Amino acid sequence: MTASRGAVLHTLCILVLMSQLGSCTEVAPSGVPSSTADYTDPWSDNSETVDYSDFVQQCQKEDVRSFRRTFLPAVYTLVCLLGLLGNGLVVLTYLYYKRLRTMTDVYLLNLALADLLFLLTLPFWAVSVVRQWLFGRAMCKAVHGLYRLSFISGMLLLMCISIDRYFSIVRAASAHRLRSRAVYCSKLVSVGVWLFSAVFSVPELIYSDEQTVEDTVRCRMNQDNTTFIYTTSLQLSFGFLLPLLVMTFCYCVVVRTLLLARNFEKNKAIKVIIAVVLVFLLFQLPYNSVLLIDTIADVNATVTDCALSKRMTMALDISKSLAYVRCCLNPFLYAFIGVKFRNDLLKLLKELGCVSSEKLLKLATMRPTASGVRTTVVTDTDSTTTYSP
Numbered sequence: 187m188t189a190s191r192g193a194v195l196h197t198l199c200i201l202v203l204m205s206q207l208g209s210c211t212e213v214a215p216s217g218v219p220s221s222t223a224d225y226t227d228p229w230s231d232n233s234e235t236v237d238y239s240d241f242v243q244q245c246q247k248e249d250v251r252s253f254r255r256t257f258l259p260a261v262y263t264l265v266c267l268l269g270l271l272g273n274g275l276v277v278l279t280y281l282y283y284k285r286l287r288t289m290t291d292v293y294l295l296n297l298a299l300a301d302l303l304f305l306l307t308l309p310f311w312a313v314s315v316v317r318q319w320l321f322g323r324a325m326c327k328a329v330h331g332l333y334r335l336s337f338i339s340g341m342l343l344l345m346c347i348s349i350d351r352y353f354s355i356v357r358a359a360s361a362h363r364l365r366s367r368a369v370y371c372s373k374l375v376s377v378g379v380w381l382f383s384a385v386f387s388v389p390e391l392i393y394s395d396e397q398t399v400e401d402t403v404r405c406r407m408n409q410d411n412t413t414f415i416y417t418t419s420l421q422l423s424f425g426f427l428l429p430l431l432v433m434t435f436c437y438c439v440v441v442r443t444l445l446l447a448r449n450f451e452k453n454k455a456i457k458v459i460i461a462v463v464l465v466f467l468l469f470q471l472p473y474n475s476v477l478l479i480d481t482i483a484d485v486n487a488t489v490t491d492c493a494l495s496k497r498m499t500m501a502l503d504i505s506k507s508l509a510y511v512r513c514c515l516n517p518f519l520y521a522f523i524g525v526k527f528r529n530d531l532l533k534l535l536k537e538l539g540c541v542s543s544e545k546l547l548k549l550a551t552m553r554p555t556a557s558g559v560r561t562t563v564v565t566d567t568d569s570t571t572t573y574s575p
Contacts, residue, residue: 245492250499259312261507265514269305272517273298279531289350289372294521296376297343301513304336308510319405323396326405330394334387335380338425340513342379344466345429346372347520352436356443386424389417411485418481426474430466437463462519469512473505 276298279285286292310321310329319326350372353360364371393409409417437459444452480502521527 245495247496247499250496253500254315254503258315258503258507261510262308262312265507265510266305266308269301269513272514272522273301273305275531275534276517276521277302279527279534282534283530285526285530286369289368290347290354290524292369292372292376293343293347293350294527296379297340297347297516297520300336300340300343301516303332304340304510305513307333307336314405318403319396320403321405326396327391327394330390330405330407331387334390334421335383338386338421339379339383340516341425341429342383343376344516345432346375346379348433348436351440355440386420389413415481415485418477422474422478426470430470433463433466458519458523465512465515465519469509469515473502473509476501476505 276294280291280295280298286295307329310325313320321329389409390407393407393413394405395408397404397406397408407414407417441456441459444456476498480498483498522531
């Protein structure tokens with residue numbers, strides 16, 4: 187009797203275990219597969235194929251890096267060589283002749299110095315793109331800080347030049363009365379621009395550092411979202427919007443004044459002003475627009491498509507390179523068009539043996555005027571020109 191009871195209990199236990207195992211293989215009422223359906227035996231030859239379509243994959247940008255290694259060093263080298271030549275001649279001419287008689291002269295000298303400092307950072311970036319950052323942590327911070335210092339000071343000095351031209355042409359009487367103090371004031375303003383730009387570059391010194399990405403050392407900014415938004419907003423405000431608004435106002439009033447003036451050079455002056463504004467917009471607007479879009483996308487993490495991310499990176503590189511070209515054009519737009527400056531430059535080139543005496547005499551004493559008659563240029567005022575920017 188006891189044996190039969192034991193056999194019955196044994197049979198019942200087996201039935202209970204079989205029912206429990208059967209319930210584990212059923213599908214839940216909600217339609218969610220049971221645990222055995224999701225499990226794949228690693229030792230089984232009949233394992234199911236895992237679908238990775240829903241997994242987030244890293245965006246591979248090897249084609250973008252290949253483009254940067256080819257495009258950026260070529261542009262940086264060309265900009266650096268041309269910019270060093272043009273701005274170097276401006277600095278050399280002003281320092282050799284000690285010709286700082288007007289506010290424009292002071293601003294042009296400081297603008298050339300700012301452009302030269304900016305151009306000196308380009309070789310470091312070119313080498314970094316081709317290989318990696320090879321210059322250490324201290325140079326990483328120094329190059330970042332120097333880049334920001336020169337970039338912001340250059341943009342603010344362009345704004346100061348437009349203000350100076352506004353007072354020289356629109357407020358000519360007041361400017362003439364204050365002429366004795368103008369150069370001193372311009373030197374104080376230039377010092378203020380450099381100090382403000384130095385303060386503006388402090389975040390670059392703090393947050394720039396070496397980072398290892400895929401076994402490659404890079405010099406980058408290491409910021410959180412709040413700091414990133416703050417620094418980018420300052421750059422867009424003081425490095426583009428403020429100079430653009432001031433330049434637009436000043437040059438619009440200057441053009442209106444020139445249209446009412448009776449001077450044969452007014453058409454040339456208006457063309458120069460239009461060229462200055464157009465060059466500023468052409469070379470600065472694309473970069474700042476792309477920078478704003480890229481900043482918004484990074485903060486909000488709205489760009490999730492790999493192809494779109496690649497296009498954004500390439501657009502930022504191309505527009506930034508375009509903005510750098512402005513350093514090459516500044517000497518031609520602001521310094522070389524001045525008659526007195528051209529004469530000083532030609533004399534300097536003669537003393538250096540680059541221009542013969544006959545060529546110098548031909549270039550310095552003869553030029554076509556609006557009436558087709560050739561006249562001398564030594565009768566111009568001490569300023570760059572009265573009407574020509």
